[in-house]
Amino acid sequence: MSPKDVSLQALVAPIAEDLASMREILGGALVSDVPAVSDMLDHIARFRGKQLRGALVLLNASARGRSSAQLVDQGELPVVAAIVELIHLATLVHDDVLDGADKRRRVASVNRRWDNQVAVLLGDLIYARAFHLSTTLRSPLVSQLLSQITQEICAGEIEQAAGRYDFQMTPESYERIATAKTGALYGAACELGSRYPDGSEFDGAEMRSFGREIGLAFQIIDDLIDLEGDEEVAGKSTGTDVEDGKVTLAVLHAYKDADPAVQAAIRDAYTLPELEGVPGGRLKYLLESCDLEPGKAKARARAAELVESGRKRLTRLPEGTARTALYTLSEFVLERRW
Amino acid sequence: MSPKDVSLQALVAPIAEDLASMREILGGALVSDVPAVSDMLDHIARFRGKQLRGALVLLNASARGRSSAQLVDQGELPVVAAIVELIHLATLVHDDVLDGADKRRRVASVNRRWDNQVAVLLGDLIYARAFHLSTTLRSPLVSQLLSQITQEICAGEIEQAAGRYDFQMTPESYERIATAKTGALYGAACELGSRYPDGSEFDGAEMRSFGREIGLAFQIIDDLIDLEGDEEVAGKSTGTDVEDGKVTLAVLHAYKDADPAVQAAIRDAYTLPELEGVPGGRLKYLLESCDLEPGKAKARARAAELVESGRKRLTRLPEGTARTALYTLSEFVLERRW
Numbered sequence: 245m246s247p248k249d250v251s252l253q254a255l256v257a258p259i260a261e262d263l264a265s266m267r268e269i270l271g272g273a274l275v276s277d278v279p280a281v282s283d284m285l286d287h288i289a290r291f292r293g294k295q296l297r298g299a300l301v302l303l304n305a306s307a308r309g310r311s312s313a314q315l316v317d318q319g320e321l322p323v324v325a326a327i328v329e330l331i332h333l334a335t336l337v338h339d340d341v342l343d344g345a346d347k348r349r350r351v352a353s354v355n356r357r358w359d360n361q362v363a364v365l366l367g368d369l370i371y372a373r374a375f376h377l378s379t380t381l382r383s384p385l386v387s388q389l390l391s392q393i394t395q396e397i398c399a400g401e402i403e404q405a406a407g408r409y410d411f412q413m414t415p416e417s418y419e420r421i422a423t424a425k426t427g428a429l430y431g432a433a434c435e436l437g438s439r440y441p442d443g444s445e446f447d448g449a450e451m452r453s454f455g456r457e458i459g460l461a462f463q464i465i466d467d468l469i470d471l472e473g474d475e476e477v478a479g480k481s482t483g484t485d486v487e488d489g490k491v492t493l494a495v496l497h498a499y500k501d502a503d504p505a506v507q508a509a510i511r512d513a514y515t516l517p518e519l520e521g522v523p524g525g526r527l528k529y530l531l532e533s534c535d536l537e538p539g540k541a542k543a544r545a546r547a548a549e550l551v552e553s554g555r556k557r558l559t560r561l562p563e564g565t566a567r568t569a570l571y572t573l574s575e576f577v578l579e580r581r582w
Numbered sequence: 583m584s585p586k587d588v589s590l591q592a593l594v595a596p597i598a599e600d601l602a603s604m605r606e607i608l609g610g611a612l613v614s615d616v617p618a619v620s621d622m623l624d625h626i627a628r629f630r631g632k633q634l635r636g637a638l639v640l641l642n643a644s645a646r647g648r649s650s651a652q653l654v655d656q657g658e659l660p661v662v663a664a665i666v667e668l669i670h671l672a673t674l675v676h677d678d679v680l681d682g683a684d685k686r687r688r689v690a691s692v693n694r695r696w697d698n699q700v701a702v703l704l705g706d707l708i709y710a711r712a713f714h715l716s717t718t719l720r721s722p723l724v725s726q727l728l729s730q731i732t733q734e735i736c737a738g739e740i741e742q743a744a745g746r747y748d749f750q751m752t753p754e755s756y757e758r759i760a761t762a763k764t765g766a767l768y769g770a771a772c773e774l775g776s777r778y779p780d781g782s783e784f785d786g787a788e789m790r791s792f793g794r795e796i797g798l799a800f801q802i803i804d805d806l807i808d809l810e811g812d813e814e815v816a817g818k819s820t821g822t823d824v825e826d827g828k829v830t831l832a833v834l835h836a837y838k839d840a841d842p843a844v845q846a847a848i849r850d851a852y853t854l855p856e857l858e859g860v861p862g863g864r865l866k867y868l869l870e871s872c873d874l875e876p877g878k879a880k881a882r883a884r885a886a887e888l889v890e891s892g893r894k895r896l897t898r899l900p901e902g903t904a905r906t907a908l909y910t911l912s913e914f915v916l917e918r919r920w
Contacts (some may be wrong), residue, residue: 338703366678375713395707400704402700
């Protein structure tokens, strides 16, 4: 295991048991008696990733002194965590469709097209399964909250698509979109952990805000990593935002502070036709055409500010291993390079 | 208004008031304060079509002697009908994505790609809105039933995609897929109308079966219309199934009964590369390569059998204008050429 995995494991130690139940429930939810569907579900199991959102549900519940070992309703907590992960998984499957469409512009292939078509349907099926699972819970809270949050996520992604190549976008608009895309589900995970099954909205509000701030910070850092040329460090391909026309926070700041010539060069990096399809070409052009460091510093400072604000909220929680884990997790958000 | 529209209007006369409320609720559900989303929602309003599914909810409720004019819970009936229409609308938006992807193979265009990307997200948003609306109802029945049915629809579409170009498919497999694609939501609409808010599963079972049979018959006829060369009569482009590799009931019968040479010609109609992109080319080749009439007659006979079976179930309902309307509607399914 990499040091990263080790520290993540330590992070979730207080909820190891419920996390194991969550994974079992998740596995059980990703099966089908339709062979074609079953194949696809096996295929996408690899998307499951770090399962931070599910962990946030359980850490928040644990911080409130609740776990599945207690009252019957709280035996539902791993189900709630699994539902949050299923919603996230469905968004990933549909992101993959969109990436797939992108790739397909270069290599048109009927086979790819079927995959793509099936992926849209599979994402729909996973959303529906998540909602159906939520209707089996005693409290309607999860159904209500997650069907609302899913709308916020989609609206944010649509707004982002509509705002491509908009170099005049305000930092406020960027943050509203990034909060909807990423912060909203982090916030819902924390809120559900805090108040499920019968806590008041007030009980969940503080930790929802924590989740939304941490999630926004996570997205800001994610966008910064995409601007790093080093795919080795990132552990994934970088420069995808500039290729997709996504003007992220660091670039928005850099553009605002640049003189007209540099602004033109930044726009060129995103739009010059001859850079289309050149691997890493647009990012390379962007990094050469302006000094992004001041903009990146501003973005990093904003992420730190958000994490700091989130951490203050943690002091409202009783001291304990779960609260410490949430504190450490918020550190990860800033320090991660992955 | 065309004669068709006139007769459809007569059909829904018994529920005109609730249908108007449904359309109002539907209109209210298709708004957003995110401008980009709002534009898209206005754009897709044109998909709303005949709203037969919503009408089935209300006709079934009316046949049970219930309408929004009565008990408070039944004031929710137009909301239930609107939710069913929203689920249908979301499936249409995602079908459109898949068609869009198809078209894009020929005319690659970034603009089309954004539309496509946004359409995936918009369909997701409409699904989520439908589920959220269902969580506002007093009874969890709609949330439970429709999240289950949505999974059946998606699984059916995935199975259909996986079964493309499968000329050995059994009529049973075709019917299972067509029932999932179309019958399932018809059945859910009828079941919800029959038992919402607090009827037993037994109360809904008979009319669910009616809906699934009528829906399957509707799909069989729809597939037959796609095999008619005459787009004028069909009022939409035909031959799309053979282009997409969908082997529908009439073709399955024709293939089973054909000698090896004709079977090879049928396969050619679906697969010959030189027919790719030739408007109507594959359908023309198919119609020339074999006599589809016997297969079409078998398919039409099966649809008639299903409608007949559904009609028998209607005798369980109290006599009245709503029951008569459901009877007439089942006639439409067989006689429609649109």
